[in-house]
Structures are given as C-alpha cells and as structure tokens.
Amino acid sequence: MRATLMGRAAAPGAALAPAFVVKPQATSDGDVPKQRSGSAAEETARMRKALGRAEEELLELAGIVSVSAGEQEAEIFEAQADFAADPEIAAVAGDAIEEGASAERAVIDAFGTFRELLLGSESEYRTERVADIDDVRDRVVRILLGRSTAGEAPRVRSVIAAHELTPSQTASIPVEVIAGIVTETGSPTSHAAILARALGVPAVVSCPGLLDAVEPGEAIAVDGRTGVVVVDPEASERDAIRRRMEQEDRRVEELAALRDEPGHTADGQRIELAANIGSIQHIPAAVEAGGEGSGLVRTEFLFLDRTTAPTVEEQVVFYAEVLRAFPGHRVVFRTLDVGADKPLPFVEREPEENPALGLRGIRLSFQRPDLFRTQLRALLRARAEESGDGAGRLAIMFPLVSTTRELLDAREALRSVAEEEGADLTGIEVGVMIEVPSAALSAGRLAEHADFLSIGTNDLLQYLFAADRLVGAVADLADVLEPDVLSLIRSVVEAGHANGAWVGVCGEAAGDPTVAAALVGLGVDELSMTRVAIPEVKEALRRVTRAECREAALAAIELASEATEARRILEERLGTGLER
Ligand code: PEP
Ligand code: MG
Helix, strand or coil, rough: CEEEEEEEEEEEEEEEEEEEEEEEEEHHHHHHHCCCCHHHHHHHHHHHHHHHHHHHHHHHHHHHHHHHHHHHHHHHHHHHHHHHCCCCHHHHHHHHHHHCHHHHHHHHHHCCCCCHHHHHCCCHHHHHHHHHHHHHHHHHHHCCCCCCCCCCCCCEEEEECCCCCCHHHHHHCCHHHHEEEECCCCCCCCHHHHHHHHHHHEEEECCCHHHHHHHCEEEEEECCCCEEECCCCCCHHHHHHHHHHHHHHHHHHHHHHHCCCCCCCCCCCCCCCCCEECCCCCCHHHHHHHCCCEEEEHHHHHCCCCCCCCHHHHHHHHHHHHHHHHCEEEEEEEECCCCCCCCCCCCCCCCCCCHHHHCHHHHHHHHCHHHHHHHHHHHHHHHHHCCCCCCCEEEEEEEECCCCCHHHHHHHHHHHHHHHHHHCCCCCCCEEECCHHHHHCHHHHHCCCCCCCCCCHHHHHHHHCCCCCHHHHHCCCCCCEEEEEEEHHHHHHHHHHHHHHHHHHHCCCHHCCHHHHHHHHHCCCEECCCCHHHHHHHHHHHCCCCHHHHHHHHHHHCCCCCCCCHHHHHHHHHHHCCCC
C-alpha cells in the first residue's frame, strides 16, 4: 500500500529495495513449562548445557560481526556471551530448579533478577544492557525449547523493516543483503542504527506506522538523511531516490579521498578534527576515519567492569598504546571521570539522592588521591616510554571541574607526582573540561591556569537545562543550538583566547556538521567527536569559510528565538543540512 512515512534519520545513505519484515522473536512466558518433569540433576544439566550453547553461539556471532562490521560492534556479542557464561546466573537458576522449577522458568527468573539489578543501577551504560540481557535470555529459552535461534534472513538485498531489532536479529542477517534498515522504535543510538552506520547503509528509526503500511516484498525507499520512508513508491519517487543513491555513492568516494587530509575551512583556517576514544578497540577505527589525534580519551573504560583498580603498569600499557596510535598528534587523556552514572565496584560511596550533582569527576579524584596519583603517574610514565616521533603528544585534562580552586589543586597533584617521578612537565598541555555552568562562567579564570579548555556539551547541556542526560523524556529540551547556549559558548571561547588557552569541544554535538560549523564560527579551535562523524564534518567544513561560519553563527544567535530556528538559519547559510 502506497504510503509516505516520516521517522528519525539515523544513518546517512539512500536505498530502494524490497522490504524484508522481521517478526518479533520474543519467547512468550505462556510457552514455558512451570515445573520440571525430570529430576533436579537432569534439569540442571539441561539448563547448564543450554547456557553453554548460547555462549558458543554468541562468541561465533561476535566473530562474524567483527569481520563484517568491526571489532567495536562485535563487543556487544562478547558481552552477551559473558552474561550466558556468568556463574551467578547458573547458580540462581540451579537453586530454582532444586525447588521444582523447570529449566526454562528458572532461566527466565534468574535473568530477571539481573535485569532488576541493572535497571536499579541508574547507569546508562548498564540500563542499555538490559535489552542485551533479554536477548540472551530469549536465546537460552529458545535453545531449551528446541527452537531455532537463527534469525530469519532475506535471500536478496532488502530493506530490513522491524518494530525493533535485537542485536542477535541484526547479526543473523548477512551484511551483503542489508540495503537499509527501518524500525518503528529506537533512537539514533540504538544497536540497529550503530550497525547501519558501521556498514554504511541508510537507517531510519522511530518510524511509526511502518509495519501496518508495509507488506513483505513490497518496494520501499529509505532516505537516511531526511528520515523519509516511502512504501511502494511511484515512478517519479523511484527516480528521485535513485538520484539520491547516486549522490550518496559519489559522497562516499569523496569522503574516503579526504581521509589523510587535515581539517580546515574553505579559506584554509586549520581546525583539528580529533576522535573520542572510549576503549582500546576504538583506536584502529579512529585512525581509519582520519582522526587527528584524540581530544578525549575516556580513561574510565579501563576502570569499569572490574573489582580492583588497574595497577600503574596496566595503565601504562593502555596509555602508551593510545599515544603510539597517533604519531605527531595531540592525545588528550581525561583523568578518571566516574561516579554518577558510572559507579566503580572498588570505590565505596555513600548513596546519593542526586548522583549527577554528587561525588563524580575530579571531585572523586580528590577523595581518592591514591587512584588519582596512580593515574597521573601512569600517564607520565607512558609519555616517558613514548616520547619519540613515532608517538602522539600527551595532554592531560580534568573532568567536571566547577571552581578554579579544583583546577589549581589538580595541577598541584600533577606537579608533585611529576616531581616524585623525576618527570619534566614541559610540553605537556594541561586542560580543563567546561561541562558545568560555573566553569563556563569562570572560563577566563580557568584559562589563566590551563593550556586549553574543552567544552563537554553532553554534561554542560544537562546542567544548563536541568535535563538529566539519561532520561529520554527530557533529553530533547537540551539543545546546543539554543541561541543563548551558542552565546555562552562564544563567551567561553573569547575568555579562553583572551587568556592564552585554545578551546575545543568534545561533546557529541561536535560530530553534527551543522553544529560543528557553528562552533568554528564561534572561534573553536578543535573538535573531537565519535570517529564515524569525522569524514562528514571534515567535508562540511571544507566547503565554508571561517567568515561564513562566523556570520551564520551570529545570525543564529541574533535572529533565532529557539534551537530549531537556529538550525534552519545555519543550514540555509552553510548548506550543512543532512539533505546535502
Ligand atoms: C561531555 O560531558 O560532554 C563529555 C564529553 O563527557 P562524557 O560524555 O564522557 O561525560
Ligand atoms: Mg562529561
């Protein structure tokens, strides 16, 4: 049935192909026997065998995905395999079987206990994994029920249409047959969208009415830049989407050709385009995407998911590897930024009513000088090991600073550790994140004591708008393009420059070509972003001059009364919209 639907653009590109409709795969509780029929020992053995098989299948999927989409995307399946192998799950399920439950029921309840724990942890990192846990649970139950765990897959290249796609469903579809992805639910950060971006196929998410409108095999056109989905398109619509596909193919070639080119505007103004690094596995892809160093290495990934703190030696290995990945470029290591949404098992903390306003970032480092000093020591030792031309330049940045005193104390800690190590601090840039409103207001004072300021828009927006970044329902309130936020950023940049500091932006916003151009217009010197965004931002900046960026940003501040209007003004003047 012909229909034009509108969703959220989630991965660029365009496609026209038959629809492959994925049916929900969940196992309903009704299918599951409540009581065991055999002995407890037999039932327990059946349960353990099913968990073992699920683990094997998931590791196999991780291997397939790592080849087709990359190591980063494979991590999700490795984490799922870890869940299946978790001895706690088997133990809790074993107890339930002893009490008379069937293996299926026991597995569902055991996973349920973990699910509740994760949901209660208030951590985005953990709550995101709830869907992954459900996916593993369903796989184990299907194995127990003797059903196939292989998802269905199309035989011809198709647009995958689904209510939502679980990681296993997505991974069981061979990448060669995925022309595009459309889902009724989900956000641009859902697995399906991340996978689509990694594969370079278009995706549209949050597209209501999709499954009512489309029949299996019906032609479907997807535009991953505008979010428009057309079911059973007419001849003229088919021609239009084909032209878009050709345009996209040319774009992919143009972007690839820019890989080793430096970031700059059309008039030659240099803008460093660096990659955010969240784990060792991100490094090859960041280099491949043309990242000019890193403006944000989130070192907390070394500390999460373990029961003891990493030793100085372990940290040196990690930091040295990151430095080696970016010869000749700056690599900004942010010191431990945990607390709030990222609790550490080895750090005891009082429960907090408002963790986002609690003991996190640099505040926690001052409470735990042992952790802080060990990390600074490891950074200095890594630099001593990797000081030649073959490595990047070490820079150190402190998170969640809200007063100048904190910056001075952090610098003092660095000085004293350097003294103990006999390390020379010359040439090591020291910076501060501007992600708390008080820091934005004190940017000038902070810049007097820092080599650089790096604006963390993710937290800065959460605190400016009083909109928790983990709560989807309020997330849309916080928009970096609100004219007064742009004006605040302008004042931070001016205060930084007036005091001799360069200014970067390392929040998600830096990876949006329109925002990136506006930030350049406000005087920002460096942008650090998720690696997938680098080619698009690089290309967008090369087509505009710094003066054009400045004029457009000023027009957005002066003429717009809200973010959507500011975006329209910027896109019109700079030609940076997704619809390019
Ligand atoms: C930020 O807050 O913008 C930022 C880059 O840090 P994180 O997202 O790690 O809190
Ligand atoms: Mg932050």
